[in-house]
Amino acid sequence: MPSIRTPLRTFGAATAVLLLASACSGAGGGGGGENSVNVLMVNNPQMQDLQKLTADNFTKDTGIKVNFTVLPENDVRDKISQDFSSQAGQYDVATISNYETPMYAKNGWLAPMDDFVSKDSGFDQADILEPIKQSLTAADGKVYAQPFYGESSFLMYRKDIFEAKGVTLPEKPTWQQVAEAAAKVATPEVRGICLRGQPGWGQVMAPLTTVVNTFGGTWFTKDWQAQVNAPEFKEATKFYVDLVRNHGEAGAPQAGFAECLNNMTQGKVAMWYDATVAAGLLEAADSPIKGKLGFTQAPVVKTDSSGWLYTWAFGIQKASKKQDNAWKFISWASGKGYEELVGKNLGWSKLPDGKRSSTYQRAEYKQSSGSFSAMAEAAIKGAKPLNPGVQERPAPGIQFVGIPEFTDLGTQVSQQISSAIAGATSVDDALNNGQGLAEKVAAKYKGQ
Amino acid sequence: MNSQWIKHSWGVLAWFCGILFFLPVAWMFLTSLHSESDAATNPPSLAAPLTLDGYTEFFDSGAWPPLINSFSASIGSTIIVLLLAIPAAYALSIKPVEKWTDVLFFFLSTKMMPVVAALLPIYLIAQFAGMLDNISFLTLLYCSMNLPIAVWLMRSFLSEVPKEILEAASIDGAGLITILRRVVAPIAMPGIAATALICFIFSWNELLFARVLTGVVAGTAPVYLTGFVTSQGLFLAKVCAAAVVVSLPVLIAGFAAQDKLVQGLSLGAVK
Numbered sequence: 001m002p003s004i005r006t007p008l009r010t011f012g013a014a015t016a017v018l019l020l021a022s023a024c025s026g027a028g029g030g031g032g033g034e035n036s037v038n039v040l041m042v043n044n045p046q047m048q049d050l051q052k053l054t055a056d057n058f059t060k061d062t063g064i065k066v067n068f069t070v071l072p073e074n075d076v077r078d079k080i081s082q083d084f085s086s087q088a089g090q091y092d093v094a095t096i097s098n099y100e101t102p103m104y105a106k107n108g109w110l111a112p113m114d115d116f117v118s119k120d121s122g123f124d125q126a127d128i129l130e131p132i133k134q135s136l137t138a139a140d141g142k143v144y145a146q147p148f149y150g151e152s153s154f155l156m157y158r159k160d161i162f163e164a165k166g167v168t169l170p171e172k173p174t175w176q177q178v179a180e181a182a183a184k185v186a187t188p189e190v191r192g193i194c195l196r197g198q199p200g201w202g203q204v205m206a207p208l209t210t211v212v213n214t215f216g217g218t219w220f221t222k223d224w225q226a227q228v229n230a231p232e233f234k235e236a237t238k239f240y241v242d243l244v245r246n247h248g249e250a251g252a253p254q255a256g257f258a259e260c261l262n263n264m265t266q267g268k269v270a271m272w273y274d275a276t277v278a279a280g281l282l283e284a285a286d287s288p289i290k291g292k293l294g295f296t297q298a299p300v301v302k303t304d305s306s307g308w309l310y311t312w313a314f315g316i317q318k319a320s321k322k323q324d325n326a327w328k329f330i331s332w333a334s335g336k337g338y339e340e341l342v343g344k345n346l347g348w349s350k351l352p353d354g355k356r357s358s359t360y361q362r363a364e365y366k367q368s369s370g371s372f373s374a375m376a377e378a379a380i381k382g383a384k385p386l387n388p389g390v391q392e393r394p395a396p397g398i399q400f401v402g403i404p405e406f407t408d409l410g411t412q413v414s415q416q417i418s419s420a421i422a423g424a425t426s427v428d429d430a431l432n433n434g435q436g437l438a439e440k441v442a443a444k445y446k447g448q
Numbered sequence: 449m450n451s452q453w454i455k456h457s458w459g460v461l462a463w464f465c466g467i468l469f470f471l472p473v474a475w476m477f478l479t480s481l482h483s484e485s486d487a488a489t490n491p492p493s494l495a496a497p498l499t500l501d502g503y504t505e506f507f508d509s510g511a512w513p514p515l516i517n518s519f520s521a522s523i524g525s526t527i528i529v530l531l532l533a534i535p536a537a538y539a540l541s542i543k544p545v546e547k548w549t550d551v552l553f554f555f556l557s558t559k560m561m562p563v564v565a566a567l568l569p570i571y572l573i574a575q576f577a578g579m580l581d582n583i584s585f586l587t588l589l590y591c592s593m594n595l596p597i598a599v600w601l602m603r604s605f606l607s608e609v610p611k612e613i614l615e616a617a618s619i620d621g622a623g624l625i626t627i628l629r630r631v632v633a634p635i636a637m638p639g640i641a642a643t644a645l646i647c648f649i650f651s652w653n654e655l656l657f658a659r660v661l662t663g664v665v666a667g668t669a670p671v672y673l674t675g676f677v678t679s680q681g682l683f684l685a686k687v688c689a690a691a692v693v694v695s696l697p698v699l700i701a702g703f704a705a706q707d708k709l710v711q712g713l714s715l716g717a718v719k
Binding site: 040042044045048067069070071072073075079082083086202256262277286 | 665678
């Protein structure tokens with residue numbers, strides 16, 4: 001018969017551990033201490049750097065403890081909308097993008113920052129790049145978020161491969177020129193171009209929508225007519241899908257930013273059209289293709305520019321009881337001083353760039369990012385978040401439509417597109433289905 | 449000869465299945481010892497140099513509070529569940545109360561609603577009661593989630609205690625407490641161990657409630673684990689290292705309770 005003593009001892013030990021654990025973890029409560037600020041962030045490399053530098057600099061200087069919670073992009077969006085929509089106030093600051101900022105501001109979930117900015121002489125608001133500032137300003141004209149880093153999109157290509165094949169690209173190519181170049185440089189080992197094919201409004205739909213814009217298409221007209229199966233949208237999508245199917249990366253229907261980054265780094269593709277932040281990763285010191293890259297503006301057809309605009313920015317929850325601390329943190333993290341700190345401690349290529357004019361004047365930054373910094377700055381400055389295509393838009397946004405329904409709509413349509421890239425469905429069918437979904441969304445807004 | 453052959457092929461099949469199930473775990477462990485760039489290569493480079501960077505980064509980035517929260521919620525809820533489930537199971541098996549089948553069905557019915565359907569009301573209750581981001585609230589939820597399972601399990605284990613032994617003990621003059629301590633407990637101990645382990649595993653692995661209801665201070669290990677995933681940059685080695693560490697307590701508990709567990713789970717079969 002088994003002895004009762006051992007389990008009893010285990011039971012006792014377990015209880016002791018529990019009591020100790022509860023004592024250590026200071027069970028519950030929320031708030032995170034008096035002189036502190038709770039920050040919810042997306043887990044991107046720039047935010048990881050921020051986490052590393054905060055305690056020894058910001059906390060040391062101000063005495064304000066920063067409690068970070070970091071989550072992957074989709075999870076962080078869920079968590080932020082959950083906490084902000086209920087105004088639960090668990091988090092004082094959260095990373096929101098230019099997609100959410102105008103909507104959250106309209107819903108009254110964010111604290112306006114104009115007063116903080118005007119009282120904070122150390123914070124140079126005028127230095128923020130205009131399109132970025134514009135995209136973080138709500139319909140009431142107030143600024144509701146300060147950028148941490150910004151990006152546009154451009155074309156990255158392997159200079160060495162292009163030279164070997166005798167192919168050149170102009171500084172601002174057309175999509176047709178890019179398709180021709182892809183055909184010329186493609187070999188069985190090295191594919192012509194990497195374009196996202198993974199479903200998701202922020203995956204395949206981001207580059208594709210910029211292509212649609214420059215082909216003259218749009219999701220909705222100014223008076224909320226859905227245009228997803230209109231000729232221009234169709235032409236752009238067919239072009240994109242054909243280009244990926246003919247000269248795109250292997251496994252394109254599952255390829256997102258990370259997969260394309262891997263493909264490019266490992267020399268499996270000759271071009272990549274994606275976010276400007278990718279350039280920093282490709283030109284990093286440990287990258288096997290460092291120094292072999294050329295850059296052009298986002299390819300165009302009917303518009304002057306077609307690069308997207310995206311920024312991760314800090315917003316303050318309206319229900320936050322520590323708004324002053326929250327601003328101090330934002331002012332530090334979004335300020336010029338922080339860029340200097342990153343440059344000196346972690347390297348100038350790691351700067352959270354794409355938000356300030358002054359960044360592009362820094363000699364050290366130019367030296368480390370010289371190959372792409374001017375092109376990236378021009379791409380961001382050329383972005384038109386309010387008027388990205390050939391026709392007026394009902395809501396702000398270049399690679400998205402600034403309405404809450406777009407995450408669902410974009411993701412559902414993207415699944416169809418992804419399936420077209422995989423060859424399981426035709427572009428016509430995909431977009432006709434998408435039109436039905438878009439019409440349902442448009443019906444909500446018509447007549448408003 | 450023929451039966452020998454069948455026996456051997458069963459053995460081979462069992463080994464094959466065993467290896468098949470173990471492979472992902474082995475791959476996770478191996479990847480956790482690679483550098484980020486080696487972990488991301490396709491096809492995987494098995495012979496890449498080994499490093500402990502993933503583990504160092506996991507512990508350096510503040511892994512202890514979520515691990516302690518997880519221990520706290522899992523062990524706390526398991527103890528409370530056992531303290532409630534054992535008497536309940538006793539009253540449903542050894543000395544069955546009236547309409548005990550209805551009671552059992554009631555316990556089961558509490559598991560019928562999908563957890564996600566209760567998520568929003570629970571979130572609002574927690575917000576209203578000021579219990580958001582509170583590990584005690586999570587412990588309470590885990591108790592309520594695991595209690596029905598524990599009652600059912602314990603009832604089936606306690607039903608295996610032969611009535612004759614209990615009668616013999618009471619004829620010998622043993623009181624209720626003595627019977628519980630000296631007769632019931634030793635027989636039911638493998639069952640209690642199995643139940644405790646299952647409750648511990650369920651609580652330890654729970655992600656949905658933990659993700660929605662916790663925030664700055666009460667985040668548990670599974671929530672912390674998901675935080676290593678990033679859409680820009682490489683993370684596979686770090687996530688694998690974190691997953692290895694987070695799986696360890698369950699593995700250790702499983703190995704420690706292995707004997708009891710086998711006895712407990714086969715209790716019905718051998719009698």
